[in-house]
Amino acid sequence: MRYLPLSPQDRAEMLGVIGVNSIDDLFVDVPQSARRTGLVDLPLHMGELEVERALTRLAAKNTAASSVPFFCGAGAYKHHVPASVDHLIQRSEFLTSYTPYQPEIAQGTLQVLFEFQTQVANLTGMEVANASMYDGSTATAEAVLMAHRVTKRGKAVFSGGVHPHYLHAAETLAHATQIETVALEPAIDGEAKVIDAIDANTACVVVQTPNVFGTATDVTKIAEAAHAAGALLIVVVTEAVSLGLLKSPGAMGADIVAAEGQSIGVGLNFGGPYVGLFAVREKLTRQMPGRLCGETVDADGKRGYVLTLSTREQHIRRDKATSNICTNSGLCALAWTIHMSLMGEKGLRGVAEISHAQALKLRDALKSVPGVEILTPRFFNEFAIRTPGSATAVVEALAKKGVLGGVPYARLHPEGGFEDVILVAATETVTDADIKAYQTALSEVLA
Amino acid sequence: MRFTKDHEWVSLDGDVATIGITRYAAEQLGDVVFVETPEAGKAVNKGDGCAVVESVKAASDVYSPVSGEVVEGNAALGSAPETVNADPEGAGWFCKIKVANAADVDALMDRAAYDAFLATL
Numbered sequence A: 001m002r003y004l005p006l007s008p009q010d011r012a013e014m015l016g017v018i019g020v021n022s023i024d025d026l027f028v029d030v031p032q033s034a035r036r037t038g039l040v041d042l043p044l045h046m047g048e049l050e051v052e053r054a055l056t057r058l059a060a061k062n063t064a065a066s067s068v069p070f071f072c073g074a075g076a077y078k079h080h081v082p083a084s085v086d087h088l089i090q091r092s093e094f095l096t097s098y099t100p101y102q103p104e105i106a107q108g109t110l111q112v113l114f115e116f117q118t119q120v121a122n123l124t125g126m127e128v129a130n131a132s133m134y135d136g137s138t139a140t141a142e143a144v145l146m147a148h149r150v151t152k153r154g155k156a157v158f159s160g161g162v163h164p165h166y167l168h169a170a171e172t173l174a175h176a177t178q179i180e181t182v183a184l185e186p187a188i189d190g191e192a193k194v195i196d197a198i199d200a201n202t203a204c205v206v207v208q209t210p211n212v213f214g215t216a217t218d219v220t221k222i223a224e225a226a227h228a229a230g231a232l233l234i235v236v237v238t239e240a241v242s243l244g245l246l247k248s249p250g251a252m253g254a255d256i257v258a259a260e261g262q263s264i265g266v267g268l269n270f271g272g273p274y275v276g277l278f279a280v281r282e283k284l285t286r287q288m289p290g291r292l293c294g295e296t297v298d299a300d301g302k303r304g305y306v307l308t309l310s311t312r313e314q315h316i317r318r319d320k321a322t323s324n325i326c327t328n329s330g331l332c333a334l335a336w337t338i339h340m341s342l343m344g345e346k347g348l349r350g351v352a353e354i355s356h357a358q359a360l361k362l363r364d365a366l367k368s369v370p371g372v373e374i375l376t377p378r379f380f381n382e383f384a385i386r387t388p389g390s391a392t393a394v395v396e397a398l399a400k401k402g403v404l405g406g407v408p409y410a411r412l413h414p415e416g417g418f419e420d421v422i423l424v425a426a427t428e429t430v431t432d433a434d435i436k437a438y439q440t441a442l443s444e445v446l447a
Numbered sequence B: 001m002r003f004t005k006d007h008e009w010v011s012l013d014g015d016v017a018t019i020g021i022t023r024y025a026a027e028q029l030g031d032v033v034f035v036e037t038p039e040a041g042k043a044v045n046k047g048d049g050c051a052v053v054e055s056v057k058a059a060s061d062v063y064s065p066v067s068g069e070v071v072e073g074n075a076a077l078g079s080a081p082e083t084v085n086a087d088p089e090g091a092g093w094f095c096k097i098k099v100a101n102a103a104d105v106d107a108l109m110d111r112a113a114y115d116a117f118l119a120t121l
Helices: A008-018 A023-027 A048-059 A083-089 A107-124 A136-151 A164-176 A191-197 A220-228 A240-244 A282-287 A314-320 A330-367 A391-400 A432-446 B023-029 B111-119
Strands: A155-158 A180-183 A202-208 A232-237 A256-260 A276-280 A293-297 A303-307 A382-386 A421-425 B008-013 B016-021 B032-036 B049-055 B059-063 B068-073 B095-099
Touching: A008 A023, A083 A330, A107 A240, A107 A276, A107 A293, A107 A303, A107 A330, A136 A155, A136 A164, A136 A202, A136 A232, A136 A256, A136 A276, A136 A282, A155 A164, A155 A191, A164 A180, A191 A202, A191 A220, A202 A220, A220 A232, A232 A240, A240 A256, A240 A330, A276 A282, A314 B059, A330 A382, A330 A421, A330 A432, A391 A421, A391 A432, B016 B023, B016 B049, B049 B095
Parallel strands: A155 A180, A155 A202, A202 A232, A232 A256
Antiparallel strands: A256 A276, A293 A303, A382 A421, B008 B016, B016 B095, B032 B049, B049 B059, B068 B095
C-alpha cells in the first residue's frame, strides 16, 4: 500500500493559500542547468525475497570484523559484548521509552541514567558525569566550548596525540563560536608539548591518553601547568576499557574528561551510534552541557530520580543554554551500563588485562618480522608500527590475505605525515592463532 | 532607588550604581537556587544581561539599566542565593556598576511610579 497523505484536492487548496499554481512553481529559483530531467536510473521495485538476495550479495563484499583476524582500533574497538546486553536493552520498558521529562512515568529510564552517570564518574575518577553525549568527538568539542565558558578565554590547544577526527569535530564547533584552536604537530609521545603552548588566553589544553598512537601518558604535570596558568585540562579517552587498568584522568588532575564509550556494551556498528562520556569537577557542574539525572525523594519520602539542573538546557535557557544538545545516547548508554554491571570492577579489570596481554604478544610477534619497527613506547592495547613504504598498501595487501591488520594513520590525517605508520590494536577477542596469522601474513607481504 | 519595567532596582551612590531585582520579581521567581554575577572590570551597556538568576522554575537574565563598568559582583550570593528572596532590595543586590552617565538612572521610575506600574500588571 502506498502512503499518500494528501489528495489532489488537498494539494490544490494548499497551493492556492500560498498563491502558486503547482509544486513545480516552488522550484522556479533553481536554475534549469541544475535540474534533473527524466528519472534516476534505479532498479524497479522488488519483492522481499529478491531484496534479501540483493543485499546479501552486497554484504558479502565486506570483510566483517568477526570473520577474520582483526586488529583495527583507532577509536573504535571490537570487544566482546555478552548476548545478555542485547537482550536486555530490547525489553520494551527500555527500548520504547524516550525522553524522560516526566519522572512519574520514567523512573526506570531515569534510574539507569543515574547509574550510568555514577559508573562514568567512578571510571574516570571525576565527581560528576552527565547522562551521555553523542560520541567521543562531540564530547571533546563540547568540552572545549565549556572551557571557554568557564575561563572566558578564547584559545584551545590540542596535543599532537589527539585523534584527528576529534580535533576536526572540535575545530568545527570552535570555529563557529570564535574560539581559536591550536593543533600541535602529530607526535607519538608528545602530550606534554602542550605545556609550552599555554598562554594567558588559553582556555584549555586537550590531551589524549592512550593517545591516537596508543601512547599512555601520566598527565599530572600537564594538569599542574594548565592550572598554574588558569587554564583547564581536558583529557580525551577513546578506549574506555583502558580505564580498567590505567590511572584515571581524575586522579591525574583532569578538569573535564571527554571519552568514547563504544568499547563497553556497544559494538562497532559501522561507526555509530556510539556513546560519549562526559565528566567534570563538581565546581564546574553548572557549565556542563547535556542532560543530568539526580536522586531525590518524593512526597512520601521514597527515593526517586529526576532530571536536574535543567535550567542549563535549551528547553529552558534557549539561546543561552550551555549546549544545543537536547538529548543523549540513551540506548547506547543503557547498553554501556548493563555491560558494566555484568562485568563489575573485577570483570572490567580482567578484560583490560587480557587486552593488554594480547597486545604485548602482538607487539612481540610483529617485532620479529623483518622491516617492522615498533614506535609506541608505552601502550595499553594499541600501538603504532612502521613498515617500509606506504602503510595503506601494506594494510590492503594484508586484507587480501584475510587479515584486517590495523588502520593506516594517514587515513585519519592524510596531511599529517606518518604515511608509513599503521595503528594496530588487540582486545580480548584476539586469539593467539589470530596473532600468528598476522605475523605470517605480514612476513609474506613485506618479503 | 529607581526601578525598571524589567523589575530591576538601581541605587546610585556617587557614580556607582548598585543593581538588584525587586521584591515583586523575587516573589514571582520563587526560591532562587543560583545566581551568576559579573566579574569586576566587565563593560556593560544599558539593556545587556549583566547577571543570571535561577529559581526552581526558571532561569532569567538580569538586564543592566545603566551603561558602565562593573566594580563588584555580589560574591556572597554564590553560596547563599536565597538572600535574593530574603532581602531582594538590600543584601540580595547583584552587582555594582560605575555608571558612564548618571542621567540613565534619573530616567527610570521612582517608587511611586513603579508601584503604579505593578498595579497595571
